[in-house]
Amino acid sequence: MSNFSVGFRTHVAPEREVRVFDLTGELDAHTAAELEAAFQKALADGSYNLLINGTGLVYISSAGLGVFMAYLEDVRERGGDIKIAALQPNVFTVFDLLGFPFLLHITETEDEALERFALPYEPEA
Amino acid sequence: MLLLVAGFGLALALALQTTALLSGRPLPLLLDLLHGLAVLAGFGGVGLVATHAMGRTSEPRPHTLWALVLVVAVAFVFGILLEWMLVPGGIPPDERAGFGFLKNGAPASPRTLLLMLVASLVGFVVALFVLVRLRDFVLWRRTPLAARFWRWLVAGLVVNALATEFVLPYVAEPWQTYLDTGMGIAVATLIGLNVVRLSWIVYLTFREKLFTLITVLALVAVIVAINVKIAPSADAADTVQRTFNTLVSGPFAERFSPGLAAFTKGILAFGMIYGLAAFLLLVFHLPTSTDFERREGGRMAFTEFSRLIGQAFNTQQLADAIVEASVKGGVADRAWLALVDETTLAPVVVAAENVPVEDAAKVVDASAFLADLSPERLPVQLDEALADLRVRHRLGVPVGSLLAVPLVAREGDVLGMLFAARTEPFGFASDDRKALQGVAAQAALALDHARLFKSRVEKERLERELDIARSVQQRLLPQQLPQLPRVDLYASSVPALEVGGDYYDALVLDDGRLGLIVADVSGKGTSAAFYMAEMKGVFRAVARDTASPSAFLRRAHRALTLAPGTFVSALYALFDPESGTVTLARAGHCPALHVHEAGGPPVLVRPSGLGLGLDHGGAFDRVLRETTVALGPGDALVLYTDGLVESRNPEGEEYGYERLVEAASCHRCQDASRLHRAILGDLHDFLRGEPYADDLTLLVLVWLGPVGHNAPPSATFVPSDLPLTL
Incomplete structure (x- = not known):
C-alpha cells in the first residue's frame, strides 16, 4: 500500500552530528506518520540537526509539508535545525509555492546543507 | 427378573449338592449337567447384575486403582x-x-x-x-x-x-x-x-x-x-x-x-x-514423572491460551495472556512482551509475568533486539544472557538465559518481541524454544486480528466522518456565484474520494469590485472541513473591511486558529469590472493564470507570499507581496488548487503547469464555462481514467470589456458546484 520509506544516516562532522533522512516515494497524509515517527525518534535520541535528503521523494502533499512545520519550531528551540536538500523539481515547486524557502534552508545538494548547519539560520527575506 | 433366575439357580445348585451330601454319592450324569446349568444361571445372573452395578467410566481415577x-x-x-x-x-x-x-x-x-x-x-x-x-x-x-x-x-x-x-x-x-x-x-x-x-x-x-x-x-x-x-x-x-x-x-x-x-x-x-x-x-x-507433569501442565496452559486469545480483541488482554502462558507453560521463569508503538515505532513493554513491567522494560534493550533481527525473523537465544551487551543485569532481575522471539504479522511486519528468561544460564532446550515460537506465532496472529479489528472500526468511523465532512464541504461552497455585468464567471470544485479542504468563494464588495478567493486547507477529512468553515467565516467577515488583497490575507493569517503543522494556502483577487484590473495576493497558493485573448501566451501570476499559518514570526508580513494585472477585454483569469496541477496519470506523471498553460492557450477566446470545461477535458485526457487524489477546484473569470465594448455574447451564469464526472 505504502510506497514511502525513511532511511536513516548519521553524518558526523567535527563540530556537530547531523541526522540525515533519505525520503523515498510519496509523502502524503497516510505516510506522514512515518516521517513523524522518524523525527520523534531523532528528538528522543537527542539529535536536533535534521537534514532531509529528497532525492527519492517523488511527491509531497500538504500533510507531508505539515510535518516539517510541526517540528521546525521545536527543533530550533533546542538549538538544532531542519534543512532540506536535493529535492526533485516538482517537489521543490510545492515547497517553493508555499514559501518554505523563506522559513528554512532548501539547498540543491546535501553537502551544501551540511555546511549551512555551521551557521545559525537567518531568514532570507 | 435376573436376580430371581440367579436365586433360583443358586438354590437349585445348593439343593443338588445337598442330595449328594445326603446320599453320600456324587451326582449322576444328568443331575450333574442340571447342576452345571443351575450354576451357570445363578452365577451368570449374579455376574450380570454385579457388572451392571459396578458401572464403568471412560477415565479411571487413581482411587479406582x-x-x-x-x-x-x-x-x-x-x-x-x-x-x-x-x-x-x-x-x-x-x-x-x-x-x-x-x-x-x-x-x-x-x-x-x-x-x-x-x-x-x-x-x-x-x-x-x-x-x-x-x-x-x-x-x-x-x-x-x-x-x-x-x-x-x-x-x-x-x-x-x-x-x-x-x-x-x-x-x-x-x-x-x-x-x-x-x-x-x-x-x-x-x-x-x-x-x-x-x-x-x-x-x-x-x-x-x-x-x-x-x-x-x-x-x-x-x-x-x-x-x-x-x-x-x-x-x-x-x-x-x-x-x-x-x-x-x-x-x-x-x-x-x-x-x-x-x-x-x-x-x-x-x-x-x-x-x-x-x-x-x-x-x-x-x-520421569515430574518432567512429564511439567509438559502436561504446559500443554494445558497453551490450550487455555489458545482458547483465550480466540476471544480477546483487546490488545492488553492478549498481551497479558501471552506472558502468562509463557510462564505457566513451563518454558520460562519470567516473561514479558514488548510491542512496537504505532506512532513512535519504538518497542514498549506492555505486559510482564513474574517481573514488574518497569524492570522488564529496563533489563533488556528491546529496540536493540528488534534492530538486530535477522531477515528471517528467527528467535534469538542467549544461553549466557549476562554476557550480552543488550542485557543490563544490575536490576535484580535474574536473567541467566534469555530467549527473544519476534511476533511477526501475516504481512511480515514485526509487531513486537516476546522475551522469556530463565534464572540459570543454559536454561532453554530446543523444545522450549519451539513452544515459545508457537506462542509467539499465535500471539502475532491474535494481535494482528485485534489490530485489523481496530483499524476496521477506525475506518468505519472515518468513513462516517468523511460523509459528514463531505456534506459540510459542499454546503460551504457557494450555491450561486454573484452576477455582474461584463463579467463571465464559472467555477467548480470536485471533492476527491478523501475529502480535502478546497474552498472558493466570490463576493461583490460595496465599491462594486468582485472579491474572489481560492484556498486549500492542508490535511483531509473532518479537520479540513472544519478549517474550511473557518476560512469561509474569515472571508465573509473580513473581505468587506479590507481594501487590498494583502491586507485581507494578513488579517486572515492572524484570525485563523490552526493546529501546529496545519496551514492554508490561499489566493485572494480583487477584480474591478469597470477597468478590468485585478489586484491579487497569494499566500502560498498556486499562481493565478492570466490568459490573454490575443497576443502573448498565458502568464502565471505569482507574487511572493507564505502559506497562512506556516510561520508565527514576522515572516508572513515580510514576504507577502501584492500584484496588479490588467485584463484586456476577453482575457481570462484562471484560479485553481493544486489538485489540478498535481494530478497524476497512470505513469505517475504530474499534469503540471506547462500543460495547464498550453491547454489554456489553446482554448482562449472562449467563454468562462467553455474554457473551464476545456481545461478539465484536457486534464481528463491526460489522466486516462486515473482518479485524482485531491480536491480539484477551478475558477474561471472572463472579462467582457468595458461597457460598450463589442464583446462576445455573455454566457449564462450557471450554479458553480455542478458535480463533474471526469
Whole structure:
C-alpha cells in the first residue's frame, strides 16, 4: 500500500552530528506518520540537526509539508535545525509555492546543507 | 427378573449338592449337567447384575486403582482366614484333595457344602470386580483394536468356562488334555494381548504413583504378616499359591463347579499379570514423572491460551495472556512482551509475568533486539544472557538465559518481541524454544486480528466522518456565484474520494469590485472541513473591511486558529469590472493564470507570499507581496488548487503547469464555462481514467470589456458546484 520509506544516516562532522533522512516515494497524509515517527525518534535520541535528503521523494502533499512545520519550531528551540536538500523539481515547486524557502534552508545538494548547519539560520527575506 | 433366575439357580445348585451330601454319592450324569446349568444361571445372573452395578467410566481415577488393590488384598486375607478355619496350622498340599470330601468326590459334611458355596461366590465376585475395573484401565483411550482384544478376552474366558464345565469332563483322554492345554494357551495369548494396555500409568502424577507403590507394598507386607502369624512355616510365595488355591482352584470351588473355577482362575491370572506389569511400569516411570507433569501442565496452559486469545480483541488482554502462558507453560521463569508503538515505532513493554513491567522494560534493550533481527525473523537465544551487551543485569532481575522471539504479522511486519528468561544460564532446550515460537506465532496472529479489528472500526468511523465532512464541504461552497455585468464567471470544485479542504468563494464588495478567493486547507477529512468553515467565516467577515488583497490575507493569517503543522494556502483577487484590473495576493497558493485573448501566451501570476499559518514570526508580513494585472477585454483569469496541477496519470506523471498553460492557450477566446470545461477535458485526457487524489477546484473569470465594448455574447451564469464526472 505504502510506497514511502525513511532511511536513516548519521553524518558526523567535527563540530556537530547531523541526522540525515533519505525520503523515498510519496509523502502524503497516510505516510506522514512515518516521517513523524522518524523525527520523534531523532528528538528522543537527542539529535536536533535534521537534514532531509529528497532525492527519492517523488511527491509531497500538504500533510507531508505539515510535518516539517510541526517540528521546525521545536527543533530550533533546542538549538538544532531542519534543512532540506536535493529535492526533485516538482517537489521543490510545492515547497517553493508555499514559501518554505523563506522559513528554512532548501539547498540543491546535501553537502551544501551540511555546511549551512555551521551557521545559525537567518531568514532570507 | 435376573436376580430371581440367579436365586433360583443358586438354590437349585445348593439343593443338588445337598442330595449328594445326603446320599453320600456324587451326582449322576444328568443331575450333574442340571447342576452345571443351575450354576451357570445363578452365577451368570449374579455376574450380570454385579457388572451392571459396578458401572464403568471412560477415565479411571487413581482411587479406582487403589480400591482395586484393596479389594484384592482383602480377598487374599479372606482366603488365608478361610484356609485357617479349615485347617489350623495348615496341611501339606498333597493331602488336601480328599479333605472334606468322600473318596468318591461327594461332599462329606454340611460345612464342606457351605465352604464350597462361599469360596465359589467370594472368588467369583472378586474376580468379576477385578475384571470390570481392569476393563476401565485397559480400555482407557481405547482404540478399535484394543476394544476388539478385550471382547475376545472376555469371550475366551466364558468359552473356556463353559467348555470346562460341560465338555471337558465328558471327553476321553488324550483329547481331554489336548483341549485343556489348547484352551489354556488361547486364554494366555488373549491375556498377553491385553496386558500391554498400560498407558494410563504415564498420566498419574508423581504423588499418585508414589502413593500407589507404597499402598501395594504395605498391603503385601500386611498379608505376609497375617500369613506368618497364622502359618509361621509358610513363606510369601507359598501363601500366594495356597490362597489362590483355596479361592479358585482349591477343592471347594473346583468340586462345586469346574467351569466357574476356570472362569475365576482365568480372570485372576489376568489380574495378577496385569498388576505385576503395572507395578513394574509404575516403578520405572516414577523418576520421569515430574518432567512429564511439567509438559502436561504446559500443554494445558497453551490450550487455555489458545482458547483465550480466540476471544480477546483487546490488545492488553492478549498481551497479558501471552506472558502468562509463557510462564505457566513451563518454558520460562519470567516473561514479558514488548510491542512496537504505532506512532513512535519504538518497542514498549506492555505486559510482564513474574517481573514488574518497569524492570522488564529496563533489563533488556528491546529496540536493540528488534534492530538486530535477522531477515528471517528467527528467535534469538542467549544461553549466557549476562554476557550480552543488550542485557543490563544490575536490576535484580535474574536473567541467566534469555530467549527473544519476534511476533511477526501475516504481512511480515514485526509487531513486537516476546522475551522469556530463565534464572540459570543454559536454561532453554530446543523444545522450549519451539513452544515459545508457537506462542509467539499465535500471539502475532491474535494481535494482528485485534489490530485489523481496530483499524476496521477506525475506518468505519472515518468513513462516517468523511460523509459528514463531505456534506459540510459542499454546503460551504457557494450555491450561486454573484452576477455582474461584463463579467463571465464559472467555477467548480470536485471533492476527491478523501475529502480535502478546497474552498472558493466570490463576493461583490460595496465599491462594486468582485472579491474572489481560492484556498486549500492542508490535511483531509473532518479537520479540513472544519478549517474550511473557518476560512469561509474569515472571508465573509473580513473581505468587506479590507481594501487590498494583502491586507485581507494578513488579517486572515492572524484570525485563523490552526493546529501546529496545519496551514492554508490561499489566493485572494480583487477584480474591478469597470477597468478590468485585478489586484491579487497569494499566500502560498498556486499562481493565478492570466490568459490573454490575443497576443502573448498565458502568464502565471505569482507574487511572493507564505502559506497562512506556516510561520508565527514576522515572516508572513515580510514576504507577502501584492500584484496588479490588467485584463484586456476577453482575457481570462484562471484560479485553481493544486489538485489540478498535481494530478497524476497512470505513469505517475504530474499534469503540471506547462500543460495547464498550453491547454489554456489553446482554448482562449472562449467563454468562462467553455474554457473551464476545456481545461478539465484536457486534464481528463491526460489522466486516462486515473482518479485524482485531491480536491480539484477551478475558477474561471472572463472579462467582457468595458461597457460598450463589442464583446462576445455573455454566457449564462450557471450554479458553480455542478458535480463533474471526469
